[in-house]
Amino acid sequence: MIIAVDGPTASGKGTISKELAKHFDLPFLDTGLLYRAVGWTLREQRGNADNPDDAVKACAFEGALLDEPGLRSEAVGGLASRVSVHPEVRRALDKRQKDFAYQPAGAVLDGRDIGTVIAPDADVKLFVTASSEARAVRRFEEMKRRGEKVNFDDILADILKRDERDRSRVTAPLKPAEDADLLDTTDLTIGDAVQQAIALVNAKISRRRDKDPA
Numbered sequence: 001m002i003i004a005v006d007g008p009t010a011s012g013k014g015t016i017s018k019e020l021a022k023h024f025d026l027p028f029l030d031t032g033l034l035y036r037a038v039g040w041t042l043r044e045q046r047g048n049a050d051n052p053d054d055a056v057k058a059c060a061f062e063g064a065l066l067d068e069p070g071l072r073s074e075a076v077g078g079l080a081s082r083v084s085v086h087p088e089v090r091r092a093l094d095k096r097q098k099d100f101a102y103q104p105a106g107a108v109l110d111g112r113d114i115g116t117v118i119a120p121d122a123d124v125k126l127f128v129t130a131s132s133e134a135r136a137v138r139r140f141e142e143m144k145r146r147g148e149k150v151n152f153d154d155i156l157a158d159i160l161k162r163d164e165r166d167r168s169r170v171t172a173p174l175k176p177a178e179d180a181d182l183l184d185t186t187d188l189t190i191g192d193a194v195q196q197a198i199a200l201v202n203a204k205i206s207r208r209r210d211k212d213p214a
Contacts, residue, residue, distance in 0.1 A: 001026065001106040002121075003201060004114035007128035008163050008174060009077070010135035012185040012193050016128055017110035019194040020201060024108070029100045031111035031118070032080065034093045036071040037061045039079030049082035058083070059092040074143065074158070081162045084112070087171040094118065112166055115177035124204045126197060127176035130186040132159055 003020055007013040014030055021028035039049065041061045047054030070076065083089050094117075101107050101119040109118065115125035130138075136156035143150045166174035176182060181200045185193045 001123045001205075002101055002119050003106075003108040003124045003126070004101075004119050004122035004177070004180075005108065005110040005126045005128060005197075006112055006115050006174070006176065006180070007110075007126075008112075008130075008135065008166065009081075009159060010139045011128045011130045012138075012188075012190060013110045013126075013128035015190055016126075016183075016185075016194055016197045017108050020197055021108040023198055024201070026106050026108045027100070027103065028108045029097070029110075031093075031097050031109055031114065033066050033071055034096060035080035035084045035089075036076050037065045037068075038083050038089060038093070039076045040065065040068065040071055042083060043076070043079060049079050052086040052088050055083040055086050056088045056092055059089060074139075074148075074155075078158065078162075081165050085165055085169040085171075090117075090171050112174045113172035115180050116175065117172045120177070123208065124201050125177045125180035126183055126200060127180040128183045128185060128193075128197075130184060132156065132163065134186045135159055 001024065003026065005013050005017045018028055038055060038058045038061065042049055042054060042058035045058060047058060049055060097109065097118045101109055115122055133156065136152060136159050139159065140150055140152050140155050181204070183193065183196055183200065188196065
């Protein structure tokens with residue numbers, strides 16, 4: 001079974017995806033980390049995130065980099081959003097994601113274009129969203145817990161900027177797949193959001209079984 005989870009930054013899709021993977025005993029991949037690894041590598045190479053040639057060179061990173069805690073920083077996240085607009089970068093990372101998605105054990109992947117591009121025939125597709133203000137509050141609180149000095153207005157502005165880049169890029173823009181179930185987490189606790197996600201997956205599995213009984 002392949003579960004594709006898409007949505008904007010700080011919507012809760014990462015936590016929801018991890019919990020779905022645990023619940024259904026499936027391998028999990030946060031595909032956003034791949035783009036963050038490109039951003040990290042590009043910074044190390046002193047490249048320009050807006051230059052596609054520099055960004056593509058940064059795609060040749062070692063898999064061990066995905067375990068680097070620094071990939072979660074806001075600075076690297078901003079670079080990831082910028083390099084992700086390049087079609088050349090998305091093509092370079094497509095194979096890693098598709099190989100993971102279509103492994104025999106099945107998988108849960110979260111990202112921006114899993115249900116539309118990477119695994120368009122996924123068994124279950126969820127699009128997790130929340131208001132920009134709610135997402136900014138979550139990111140603000142998360143960064144404060146890490147001891148970072150942050151300004152709420154700056155975080156909200158950055159989220160709005162990332163949303164615009166993700167939705168307006170020519171290649172693989174952020175949008176729900178036509179057959180995706182929408183999960184709005186604006187007013188949900190993470191526990192409630194996870195339970196709703198599990199219920200949506202179970203409902204989709206049940207519908208598929210009814211259509212194609214063994």
